[in-house]
Amino acid sequence: MLKTLLRRSVKHDRRAIAQLMSIAENDARARIKILSALYERTGNAYVIGITGPPGAGKSTLISALAKRYREEGFSIGIVAVDPTSQVTGGALLGDRIRMADLASDPKVFIRSMATRGQVGGIARATEDVVRILDATSTDYIMVETVGAGQSDIDIKSLAHTTLVVTAPGLGDEIQALKAGIMEIGDIFVVNKADKENTDKSVQEIYSMIMMSEPINGWRPHVLKTNALSGEGITALAQAIKQHEEHTRKSDQMKKAQTERLRREVLDAAKRYFEDIALQELASTEAFAKHVTMIEGRKEDPYTAARLLMKQWKKSRG
Ligand SMILES: Nc1nc2c(ncn2[C@@H]2O[C@H](COP(=O)(O)OP(=O)(O)OP(=O)(O)O)[C@@H](O)[C@H]2O)c(=O)[nH]1
Ligand SMILES: [Mg+2]
Structure with a gap:
């Protein structure tokens, strides 16, 4: 079944893609099969992170950008991460209605990371979704998260370009940014x-940016929009393009990619241990024997762990 889904998904069959994502979220073994089968196709999509305080207009802005990219013929993935979804399920529904005309476009894939309880947490599930979209011929992937510190997602390491969205009248929006x-x-x-004080907010952000040094030769742009x-x-689309060209040119992107890949291998190894190797170990007879010994105070958990690992290493040659 996985094979069929994989075959269909690389042709950008949206139902197959959605099914693969759900399987990867719920089944650690299948997840590895899916991600490793798709890996060679990844690395082409450009990932844009959109973060900022609730209600700033992130989703509306994403819809506007998505329409723009569609006019240029690009395929789009939209991933909305909503850490508070269990409380505000309605907000996502609102997003869906707003995005309704996009949703009927076969070249637009929309996924809400609304449910909790994914194997391995929401951050990992989001990364997986981005990777699956990347492998299935998506040109631009936009990931919406609520900033800052309110979501578990490290958007900066996931996205090539990060947009921080705010709006006048949200209260202490500059505080929130700080x-x-x-x-x-x-x-x-x-x-x-269209609201009052837009220019004032632009000015405040601009002066903060001017106080700090450019990072990797890039000084952030400040723009105003009416989404x-x-x-x-x-x-905005032009600014994103400029940043894309900047990152593609600088060796920063290559360095960041190497660093990301290193982290990924270590991470994959860790996940393999946690999800598979440790589960296997926990179901062995030897494991049960050690637990019995520990219960009888004939052994301690630390010695047991060390002995089990030693035995496990030996059994793997
Ligand atoms: N006046 C005005 N309203 C806007 C603009 N952009 C978005 N809105 C409205 O602001 C509200 C919030 O917009 P969303 O796009 O849902 O904001 P969000 O940042 O995605 O919100 P969360 O996902 O809840 O964090 C909606 O009622 C939008 O219609 C704008 O440029 N001007
Ligand atoms: Mg939103």
């Missing part, structure tokens, strides 16, 4: 430009 997301923005967007009317979206 609290950790100021550092991660490649492009800052003051959305809801509802589409005003400023062209400039």
